[in-house]
Amino acid sequence: MIHQTAIVHKGAQIAEGVEIGAYAIIGEHVTIGAGTTIGPHTVIDGWTEIGRDNRIFQFASIGAPPQDLKYSGEKTLLKIGDRNTVREFATLHRGTADGGGETVIGNDNLFMAYSHVAHDCLLGNHVIMANGATLAGHVAVDDFAILGGLCAVHQFTRIGAHVMISGGSMVTQDVPPFSIAQGDRAKTVGINQIGLKRRGFSEEAIRGIKQAYKLIFRSGLLTEKALEQIANEIPDCPEVKEFSEFIRKSTRGVAR
Numbered sequence: 001m002i003h004q005t006a007i008v009h010k011g012a013q014i015a016e017g018v019e020i021g022a023y024a025i026i027g028e029h030v031t032i033g034a035g036t037t038i039g040p041h042t043v044i045d046g047w048t049e050i051g052r053d054n055r056i057f058q059f060a061s062i063g064a065p066p067q068d069l070k071y072s073g074e075k076t077l078l079k080i081g082d083r084n085t086v087r088e089f090a091t092l093h094r095g096t097a098d099g100g101g102e103t104v105i106g107n108d109n110l111f112m113a114y115s116h117v118a119h120d121c122l123l124g125n126h127v128i129m130a131n132g133a134t135l136a137g138h139v140a141v142d143d144f145a146i147l148g149g150l151c152a153v154h155q156f157t158r159i160g161a162h163v164m165i166s167g168g169s170m171v172t173q174d175v176p177p178f179s180i181a182q183g184d185r186a187k188t189v190g191i192n193q194i195g196l197k198r199r200g201f202s203e204e205a206i207r208g209i210k211q212a213y214k215l216i217f218r219s220g221l222l223t224e225k226a227l228e229q230i231a232n233e234i235p236d237c238p239e240v241k242e243f244s245e246f247i248r249k250s251t252r253g254v255a256r
Contacts, residue, residue: 003040021058030063033082046094047075051082051107061091066119068096068137077102081109081125088113095120099138106143115147118155130167142177144199151186160246162199164192173255176216176246178209178239186255188217201239208237216247217256223247 002008003022011028014020018032021040026032030044033051038044039058048063056062063078065071076095079102086092090111095102099120106125111117115129118136124143129135133147136155141147145159148167153159160177170184178196179188191213196206211234215226227244234240247254 015052027063039088046078048078048080048094050080051084053082054080054084054086056086057088057090059089060086061089062086064091064093066093066096066137068119070098071096071119074101076119078105079103080105081107083107084109084111086111087115090115092117093119096137112149124161133165144195146195154252157252158246158250161242162192162195164195171255173253174246174250175255176250177243179213181255188213188255205237205239208234208240209243212240212243216254223254 001018002020005022006020006024008020008026009028012026013031015032015034017034019037021038023040024038024042027045029047031049035053036050038056041058042056042060044062046063074097076097078092078094093103096119103119103121105123108125109123109127111129112131114132116134120138121135122140124141126144127141128146130147130149132150134152136153138156139153140158142159142161144161145163147165150167151165151169154172157171158174160175162178163175164180165171166182169182169186171181171186175181175188178191180190180192181188191209193206212230215230219226227248230240230244
């Protein structure tokens with residue numbers, strides 16, 4: 001299942017059923033799980049671990065050294081889970097020694113053409129990065145987030161679960177879960193109601209999220225006062241607790 005023109009280092013660990021296309025290059029420290037397909041001209045290098053049943057299209061670059069001037073060849077990792085799709089010319093980079101040493105990508109994610117995941121990023125599951133979407137270093141993206149085409153996320157920013165980032169947005173502060181953000185610099189403009197309904201959130205949960213969102217962003221209350229009011233008025237909703245906890249733990253501040 002390995003094309004005769006592919007260059008696969010003898011030290012690479014290739015599981016059963018892996019397909020490697022023409023002119024692909026697989027480095028010494030690469031591990032590839034069963035059922036994964038690697039397209040033509042793809043380069044996978046560095047200390048890179050790829051799980052099962054991933055589909056990597058032609059010309060992708062995976063596991064290259066981080067674009068960080070402090071990096072000087074240390075052993076750092078890129079870990080990719082299962083069933084991810086990486087489209088043409090996408091770039092996924094390893095971590096840095098100062099940033100935790102690894103970039104980690106979960107399961108069932110889609111990286112469209114020209115999307116970029118920089119060093120030390122942490123991505124959950126079912127994330128979609130549309131064409132040209134870009135993450136700077138140390139960004140965290142939680143489950144089911146969608147990043148529109150040509151948007152960019154500043155380093156050390158966190159994107160919450162079930163967030164929708166509109167295309168072309170420049171995100172410089174944290175975006176709380178269940179919300180929509182857009183613009184330069186990106187601001188939250190409401191909750192991702194359609195996305196939540198599609199993913200089976202109950203009407204009660206959506207009402208609670210809406211109420212909490214209004215208290216944080218529309219009431220004029222200071223954040224601490226708004227969080228206290230949310231805890232008193234919506235005490236039994238797990239989604240609202242997740243929303244509040246995200247805001248409470250934000251270190252960059254929340255996009256408003």
